[in-house]
Amino acid sequence: MWHNTTIASRGIAEEINALKKKNEKDMIVYGGHTFVSSLIQQALIDEFFLLVNPVAFGSGERIFNILKNNLHLALKKCQRFACGTVLLHYMQQK
Numbered sequence: 001m002w003h004n005t006t007i008a009s010r011g012i013a014e015e016i017n018a019l020k021k022k023n024e025k026d027m028i029v030y031g032g033h034t035f036v037s038s039l040i041q042q043a044l045i046d047e048f049f050l051l052v053n054p055v056a057f058g059s060g061e062r063i064f065n066i067l068k069n070n071l072h073l074a075l076k077k078c079q080r081f082a083c084g085t086v087l088l089h090y091m092q093q094k
Contacts, residue, residue, distance in 0.1 A: 013042045036063045040071070047091055048073065054084035 073090035
């Protein structure tokens with residue numbers, strides 16, 4: 001097992017909420033669109049870091065398709081890179 005790794009034995013919402021209470025530190029979660037969509041659907045994401053590339057491909061997967069209600073986000077920071085990519089940092093408003 002890797003250092004600072006937790007194997008989830010419960011439901012993902014239960015596991016993430018337990019980790020939030022236990023550590024009270026920032027967590028970064030990486031995963032595919034299905035995994036991220038499930039976290040969004042269960043309101044488990046507090047901050048979003050979205051990379052916008054200046055090239056559009058028509059076959060990308062959408063992470064926000066599952067939303068049943070509007071997701072209210074406030075832009076916290078925007079960083080532009082020389083290649084044209086932009087990093088948008090949003091905080092979820094509750």
